[in-house]
Each structure stands twice: as structure tokens, then as C-alpha cells.
Amino acid sequence: MEKQKRTTIYDIAKKLNLNASSVSRALSGNSNVSETTKALILKTAKELNYRQNSMASNLRKGENQTIGIVVPRINQNFFANAIAGIEEVTYQKGYNLIICQSNESAEREIKCIDTLINQHVSCIILSTSADFEDNSHLKSLAEHDIKLIQFDRVDETLDTYKVLSGNEEAAFEAVSHLIEQGYKRIALLEGPQNLSIFRERKAGYLAALKKNGFPVIKELIRENAWTRELGAIATENLLALPEPPDAIFASTSDFAALGVLDVAQSKGINVPQQLGICGFSNEDFTEITQPSITTIDQFSKEIGKSIANLYFQKIKKGTVADLIKVVNIKPKLVVRNSTLKNG
Structure with missing residues (x-):
């Protein structure tokens, strides 16, 4: 089936033997065109299935x-x-x-x-x-x-x-919550540090540790673990440490937190008793996982x-x-x- 050519103001003008400028003025509601002519132009435009090019109109x-x-x-x-x-x-x-x-x-x-x-x-x-x-x-x-x-x-x-969003404040609150729940070795999954939001979230993590007298353990901080797959890889490495973490804060995303949960469940690790997990962003799935995932709603x-x-x-x-x-x-x-x- 042959594709129908789009109707333009020139097609309407040709059919009515009018200037294209008159058609354009009528279609844009210009008062300089008589009501009779305007009605005729609008009727013809409808018959020819004319659709206004809104971008061109706005640019004019x-x-x-x-x-x-x-x-x-x-x-x-x-x-x-x-x-x-x-x-x-x-x-x-x-x-x-x-x-x-x-x-x-x-x-x-x-x-x-x-x-x-x-x-x-x-x-x-x-x-x-x-x-x-x-x-x-x-x-x-x-x-x-x-x-x-x-x-x-x-x-x-x-x-x-x-x-x-208040990224540093949110991260501080999340890590403080983990500490209040009795977790002692809290790992951080961090995003690319060239982005300010991930620098801020790391700053919140560090501030919460400092306020509560916890040492900063470099081996518990894993870079660029922000997808489900990368979150899982980072978790495998963290859990293989001689002293593994008992909580992981996936400051990058809930997808990374889901990767943490995948690994924990595959290893028979009880969440939250043996490993606490906190994500970031309040993705819909965090409510329905088993167990449901603590996270941060950014509204x-x-x-x-x-x-x-x-x-x-x-x-x-x-x-x-x-x-x-x-x-x-x-x-x-x-x-x-x-x-x-x-x-």
C-alpha cells in the first residue's frame, strides 16, 4: 500500500486558489482573515486530513x-x-x-x-x-x-x-540504623566517585562510622558495585574475607542490594540475623523480596x-x-x- 503524502498548507491553498500565507493565518486563528474564508479553509483542512506541524509553528x-x-x-x-x-x-x-x-x-x-x-x-x-x-x-x-x-x-x-536529594544525610541515617541494630562490620558498595552523589553517600557512610567510634576498614569498601551483577560479585569477595562483614550498605542502588541478597541466599546466610542489607532508591521490588529490603526513598x-x-x-x-x-x-x-x- 502506497504511503499517503502528508497534507501541507500549500495543498490547501492550491485547492482553494488562495495564498499559502492566508491559509497559514486562518489555521493559526489570525483575525485578519474573514470568517467566511476561515471557515472554508478549516473545512478543507479537515477534508484533506491536515495536521499542523507544531514544531514549525512554535519556531515561527x-x-x-x-x-x-x-x-x-x-x-x-x-x-x-x-x-x-x-x-x-x-x-x-x-x-x-x-x-x-x-x-x-x-x-x-x-x-x-x-x-x-x-x-x-x-x-x-x-x-x-x-x-x-x-x-x-x-x-x-x-x-x-x-x-x-x-x-x-x-x-x-x-x-x-x-x-x-540529601544523599549524605540519607547514607548517614542508613548506616546509623545498621549500627543501632547491632551490626559491627558494615561494608559499603560505592558508585563511581567522579559523580557527586556517590561521593556524598560515601561521606555519609564514613561520618556515621566516625560518630559511633567505628574504624574505617578499607577492605570493606568496594568500588563501582552498582548493578545486580556487580553487587553479587562484590558480595562474593566480601564474604570470602577472613573477617567478612555482617552488614552491607549498597549505596549505589537497590539492584546492587538485590545482588547481595542473591549471594546471601545462595550461601544459606540468614538475612538479617547473619547479614544485614540496605539499598538505595526504593525500587518496587524491595517490598516483595524475601526478606523485604531496607532502602531509601528519594521521592x-x-x-x-x-x-x-x-x-x-x-x-x-x-x-x-x-x-x-x-x-x-x-x-x-x-x-x-x-x-x-x-x-
Whole structure:
């Protein structure tokens, strides 16, 4: 079946023997076109199944009601909920979203940004990839008059609005909880230290140990264990130590915590009596594992709403000279069975 050619204003103009400019004015509701002519144009547009090119229309008006989002992974609860929060606000404002996934690759992130620039989006909302280093692709956005809002994983050197979680505070609370439950050797699964969120979570872990008089044991800290598979590998190594940990704080993600649980169950280790497990992000599955997993709820949907509201209430209105450009959403420790050693 031959694909039907998309109807343009020139097709409507040709059929009615009118100027394309008259058709364009009528379709945009311009009062300079008589009601009779406008009615005829609208009727013909419907008959020809004409659909307005909203991007071209917005560009002619000097604005594009489209916002781009770039996240590391769409299939993680945190990012999915953040996107849902953004969409809830943008839908009410009549804006469209273009969602891109960097898949933790700086190279793909740059390509995502280039694509969004070519789509003439009005704003880009970004959470950086794991191997993010150079920010030149972000600095170039100003040349295209595209606003930037960063969230969760951010480049602190860029003067943009940022929406963050209290990562250090949350990690401190999680480790303090483990200590209160009687755990003595608490291991840390940490993420890439080039990202501020993982540096902050490590700082919270170290602060909680220090406050409670616990030594920092380097062999209990495992780098870049942030997927289920990497969490499992790190756990195998930790449990093979002459003095293995009795609790593991997967500060990277709940997926890493799930990897910890996999290994513990395969070895017949009782959770939480012999090994406490705490994750981060409150993924849906943490409620239904056996035992359920203690984690940290970052209120990601609220983060998404805050991001969108920043754009419409601050940036779009031109109040970007605000001194306070960082919004913090306070996270919450969600205690479940995987750390309740004392019942």
C-alpha cells in the first residue's frame, strides 16, 4: 500500500486558489482573515486530513513547547518516577517531552544532547552518565538559547538550577540504623566517585562510622558495585574475607542490594540475623523480596515535579538571576526486614 503524502498548507491553498500565507493565518486563528474564508479553509483542512506541524509553528512564534530529558537509565524506578513527575506538570502546561537514555555512556549522552538541540527544544533536563567527564556539550546549550536543569547526578561546576536529594544525610541515617541494630562490620558498595552523589553517600557512610567510634576498614569498601551483577560479585569477595562483614550498605542502588541478597541466599546466610542489607532508591521490588529490603526513598516523583515547576515558575519567566539555584528534596529511610536484626 502506497504511503499517503502528508497534507501541507500549500495543498490547501492550491485547492482553494488562495495564498499559502492566508491559509497559514486562518489555521493559526489570525483575525485578519474573514470568517467566511476561515471557515472554508478549516473545512478543507479537515477534508484533506491536515495536521499542523507544531514544531514549525512554535519556531515561527519564537518558542518551542518541547522539553528534552536525558537520563542514564529509563527502566530504573527513580528515573521513571522523576520523568512521570515532570510529565504531570508539562502536560498541564501543554508541553511535549522527548526522552533520551544515555545508558551510562558519556558518548551517548553527547549524542542525546545533539539530537535535542536539533529538535530545537526549549529546555534540557539532565542527569549525567556514569563516565561523565567533559561538560563542553552542556556549555554549548547557551549558544542555542536552550536552558539546562540538572538533577540527581550533576556537574557542580555549571551555574544551573539543580534539584538534588540529601544523599549524605540519607547514607548517614542508613548506616546509623545498621549500627543501632547491632551490626559491627558494615561494608559499603560505592558508585563511581567522579559523580557527586556517590561521593556524598560515601561521606555519609564514613561520618556515621566516625560518630559511633567505628574504624574505617578499607577492605570493606568496594568500588563501582552498582548493578545486580556487580553487587553479587562484590558480595562474593566480601564474604570470602577472613573477617567478612555482617552488614552491607549498597549505596549505589537497590539492584546492587538485590545482588547481595542473591549471594546471601545462595550461601544459606540468614538475612538479617547473619547479614544485614540496605539499598538505595526504593525500587518496587524491595517490598516483595524475601526478606523485604531496607532502602531509601528519594521521592523521585516529587523531584520531577520540582524540576518542571522550576522551568515554568523561574526559568521561563526569566528569573534566572536567583541566588538560590539548588532545590533539595529530603529523602527518607524505609526500614524493612532485611536490617531488623533486633526484630
